[in-house]
Amino acid sequence: MKPATLALLKAWSIVAAGTVLAVAGALWNAKIAAQARSLDRLAASGGIERDAQEQALEVLQLRAQALADDPAFVDYVTQSQVPDPKLGGAVDNLSVSDLLKTRRHGDDVALLLDAEGAQITAIGSVGKERQSIQHDPLVIESITQLKPVQGVWLDGDGMFWVAIHPMLRGRTPQGYVILAEPVTDAFFAKLSRLAHSDVVLVADGGKGASVRYASGLDIRFNELLAAHRDALFAVADSAGGMVAMRDGARDIHVWAMPVSSNQRHAALVALDQRADLGEGRDAATWRLVSGILGFGVLAALCVLLAWRSTWQPLGQLVHAFDTDKAAIAKVRGGALMRDVRDRMLLLLKAMR
Incomplete structure (x- = not known):
């Protein structure tokens, strides 16, 4: 391979390597x-x-509070738990259940507990056994501290937002309202x-x-x-x-x-x-990569033009000097190479 051709290939290799590194850097930066x-x-x-989550629990707590703070509702629930001779000494849970149906919101699961935490009635299901409600940590917290409690219940199929609010007369608990909203x-x-x-x-x-x-x-x-x-x-x-x-x-x-x-x-x-793959190849990245590739092509063309005006004529001068000195005058190239050619011709003429 001629030295001039080898020089062109080396220059193109440098341009290609620089372009590849620039593209890799742009893609890496885009990925990061x-x-x-x-x-x-x-x-x-x-x-x-x-x-x-806070908004859903807050809305549910407000609905539970509206029930628990309703004196008429609390009085009705309290009176229903007094044994009724007309019912053979039983308590009237059925009427409480009917009232609760009219007062619940949408698909809310509504439960009423007595002052000890035992379940009076329930509208809907939360996937928990009746006896386990009384021993649930949220229920225990509300009973022991006499304060509203909110949180989450999980069952086998999903999740419920839960709000518990005590029904009070003064500081005496009359029962507890539990509203549970299924998360869909x-x-x-x-x-x-x-x-x-x-x-x-x-x-x-x-x-x-x-x-x-x-x-x-x-x-x-x-x-x-x-x-x-x-x-x-x-x-x-x-x-x-x-x-x-x-x-x-x-x-x-x-x-x-x-x-x-x-x-x-x-x-x-x-x-x-x-x-998850860290891809950052959006439109802006591709524009940047296209610009780098375009710059690489432009650099390669500039190298070719420089080679044609310097390295190629220089290789022709060396070849003509070694084989046919008369061909030196036919060498073309840039202004610098033409000046070198003319000086070489003057030197050869002086040596004769």
């Missing part, structure tokens, strides 16, 4: 930026989840839209974790979340925290927020299925 945006979005989703797929779908992420519930099922409200989630993410349940449940901050789940050779980041349930471990988890 995309991961940072994804993490920021997941962190923001934690605030959205917390606000949605529609709630999680709305939460996912607001958070711009997929939001699911991961709950401890005893033998393993179950992923609920995950109809739009890829099956491999269900398995990944269940496999990392200990790390998800270990997040103690009520505002949530970032958890890295190892998936083969890469980490997938999710935001886990503990659910305030006294029954078992559970967490609301936000993740972005579209960002």
Whole structure:
């Protein structure tokens, strides 16, 4: 290979290597930026989840308070628990149940407990046995402290927002109102839209974790979340925290927020299925890459033009000097190479 051709190939190799490095750097930077945006979005989703949970519990607590603070309702429930001779000495739970049906909101599950926490009546089901209600941690907290309590109940199929409010006469408890609102797929779908992420519930099922409200989630993410349940449940901050789940050779980041349930471990988890690979190849990135490639092509053309005006004529001069000195005068090139050619001709003429 001629030295001039070898010089051209070396120059093109340098340009190509520089272009490849620049493209790789741009893609790497875009990937890091995309991961940072994804993490920021997941962190923001934690605030959205917390606000949605607090809002749902607050609304439910207000409905429970409206019942428990209604003197007429409290008096009716209290009087119904007095043995009625007309009923053979039994209490009138049926009329209380009918009243509760008219006073509950939508699909709320409504329960009434007496002053000791025993169930008087219930409209709907929360997947808990009648006897277990009295010993539920939320119920015990409301009874012992005589204050409204709110939280979450988990059953085999899903989750309920729960609000408990004591019915008081002065400081004397007459009973307790419990309202439980089932959390639906529609709630999680709305939460996912607001958070711009997929939001699911991961709950401890005893033998393993179950992923609920995950109809739009890829099956491999269900398995990944269940496999990392200990790390998800270990997040103690009520505002949530970032958890890295190892998936083969890469980490997938999710935001886990503990659910305030006294029954078992559970967490609301936000993740972005579209960002788990860290792809940052958006339109702006492709424009940058196109610009770098265009610059690389332009640099290669500049190298070619420089080669044609310098290295190629120089190679022709060397070849003509070694083989046919008369051909030196025919060499063309840039101004510099023409000056070298003319000086070489003068030198040869002086040597004759």
